[in-house]
Amino acid sequence: MANGNNPFLMAQRQVKSACDKLGTEEAVYEILKNPQRVVEVAIPVKMDDGSVKTFIGYRSQHNNAVGPYKGGLRFHPDVNMDEVKALSTWMTFKCGVVGVPYGGGKGGVIVDHRTLSEGEYERLSRGYARAIAPVIGEKVDIPAPDVGTSGKVMAWMTDEYERATGEFAPGVFTGKPVEFYGSLGRTEATGYGVAIMARAAAKKMHLPLEGAKVAVQGFGNVGSYAALYISQMGAKVVAVSDSTCTLVDEGGFHIKSLMEHLKNNDNNLTGYAGADKELHRDELLTLDVDILMPCALENQITAENAHDIKAKIISEGANGPTTIEADEILDERGVVVVADILANAGGVTVSYFEWIQNLTRDIWTFEKVQEKQAELMENAFAEIWDLKEEKKTNIRNAAFMISIRRIEQALRLRGLI
Numbered sequence: 001m002a003n004g005n006n007p008f009l010m011a012q013r014q015v016k017s018a019c020d021k022l023g024t025e026e027a028v029y030e031i032l033k034n035p036q037r038v039v040e041v042a043i044p045v046k047m048d049d050g051s052v053k054t055f056i057g058y059r060s061q062h063n064n065a066v067g068p069y070k071g072g073l074r075f076h077p078d079v080n081m082d083e084v085k086a087l088s089t090w091m092t093f094k095c096g097v098v099g100v101p102y103g104g105g106k107g108g109v110i111v112d113h114r115t116l117s118e119g120e121y122e123r124l125s126r127g128y129a130r131a132i133a134p135v136i137g138e139k140v141d142i143p144a145p146d147v148g149t150s151g152k153v154m155a156w157m158t159d160e161y162e163r164a165t166g167e168f169a170p171g172v173f174t175g176k177p178v179e180f181y182g183s184l185g186r187t188e189a190t191g192y193g194v195a196i197m198a199r200a201a202a203k204k205m206h207l208p209l210e211g212a213k214v215a216v217q218g219f220g221n222v223g224s225y226a227a228l229y230i231s232q233m234g235a236k237v238v239a240v241s242d243s244t245c246t247l248v249d250e251g252g253f254h255i256k257s258l259m260e261h262l263k264n265n266d267n268n269l270t271g272y273a274g275a276d277k278e279l280h281r282d283e284l285l286t287l288d289v290d291i292l293m294p295c296a297l298e299n300q301i302t303a304e305n306a307h308d309i310k311a312k313i314i315s316e317g318a319n320g321p322t323t324i325e326a327d328e329i330l331d332e333r334g335v336v337v338v339a340d341i342l343a344n345a346g347g348v349t350v351s352y353f354e355w356i357q358n359l360t361r362d363i364w365t366f367e368k369v370q371e372k373q374a375e376l377m378e379n380a381f382a383e384i385w386d387l388k389e390e391k392k393t394n395i396r397n398a399a400f401m402i403s404i405r406r407i408e409q410a411l412r413l414r415g416l417i
């Protein structure tokens with residue numbers, strides 16, 4: 001891997017630059033530049049044909065000054081130690097942005113799980129949970145789903161961890177099925193947060209949400225709920241896209257009908273009868289709208305298309321949808337970008353609520369979860385907006401700064417700096 005593309009070196013650079021901008025003492029970067037612990041595990045799995053195959057997995061624990069490590073588990077062929085280290089670093093900052101009492105963690109296994117049978121998938125998941133059981137725990141490190149894992153996998157892993165330790169510990173993994181110690185509102189949480197953040201930005205910019213035109217790139221878990229909630233807040237979702245196409249409806253889509261269409265159409269938007277027109281998927285980003293929600297992949301808004309974006313507000317549902325060069329162009333053009341580490345922090349926020357419910361053996365209503373999520377994210381937005389104004393910077397930089405301040409304070413109070 002060329003150094004320029006190494007995600008861990010990139011994460012280190014971002015931390016350094018935020019520390020420099022804040023003028024923190026050198027010890028802060030010295031501590032935050034590396035994860036505190038990275039574990040590599042070899043997981044032998046008995047395959048259906050009787051052979052044994054060993055899979056390699058990792059768990060990176062970046063920093064626990066603020067609280068237990070927290071972050072997803074990725075099952076993907078491209079997983080590697082540097083990627084896991086980078087993702088755990090970013091998780092420390094995402095948790096710090098919304099002020100949930102966690103540090104960053106991330107794990108993964110090098111595997112294409114689609115090549116496994118259900119039984120092999122379960123044995124691998126259980127094997128990984130057993131392998132990392134000595135370094136995780138309800139108050140130590142709390143993994144969650146990511147690419148290639150799901151609520152079902154979290155249930156297997158929780159069961160395996162409990163067998164390994166002999167403890168009842170439902171809070172050791174989050175993102176579990178609602179029927180198995182999961183939280184109501186978790187499925188909707190990330191998209192709901194993306195909509196709340198767009199609403200908060202619109203208010204600051206005196207843009208009435210009623211009738212505001214919205215385009216949503218990526219109509220998956222995050223995008224579909226972001227679209228649903230922003231339309232319930234009064235905006236008009238006039239364009240949505242997925243990997244198959246962009247659909248446009250100037251009158252505003254009925255989002256639940258679109259979600260229904262996906263269920264009956266192999267999860268693809270194409271062919272939806274209620275649209276005015278169907279365009280190429282990449283045409284969505286530059287449509288004439290007020291709010292853009294990129295909820296698909298990284299590196300979608302680039303130096304090539306940033307000049308042509310018409311939206312006044314971008315609320316980033318995806319991780320890393322805007323390149324550094326595009327960010328600068330959007331900044332110059334006065335487009336307000338609600339950065340991913342704030343806009344998509346609804347997922348980790350409701351994971352935190354799931355954990356609280358597990359530890360206290362409580363069950364919250366859907367309304368309580370959403371109310372508390374909105375309160376926490378709106379407060380985080382207000383704090384970050386004020387710092388952005390004070391430091392004359394953008395939301396992304398201000399979000400990193402808030403996070404570093406929190407971690408620095410915890411490091412100082414612990415006597416580590």
Ligand SMILES: NC(=O)c1ccc[n+]([C@@H]2O[C@H](COP(=O)([O-])OP(=O)(O)OC[C@H]3O[C@@H](n4cnc5c(N)ncnc54)[C@H](O)[C@@H]3O)[C@@H](O)[C@H]2O)c1
Nearest residue numbers: 190218219220221222241242243295296317318319344347
């Ligand atoms: N699910 C969460 O809780 C969560 C939390 C934080 C961040 N994220 C991030 O949000 C993004 C989306 O995650 P998700 O869980 O919704 O995934 P998902 O797989 O449910 O949805 C992704 C959607 O993007 C579409 N897509 C793929 N390529 C596209 C392209 N080139 N143009 C337009 N659409 C395209 C897919 O067709 C799909 O509709 C990812 O970057 C993920 O890391 C997700």
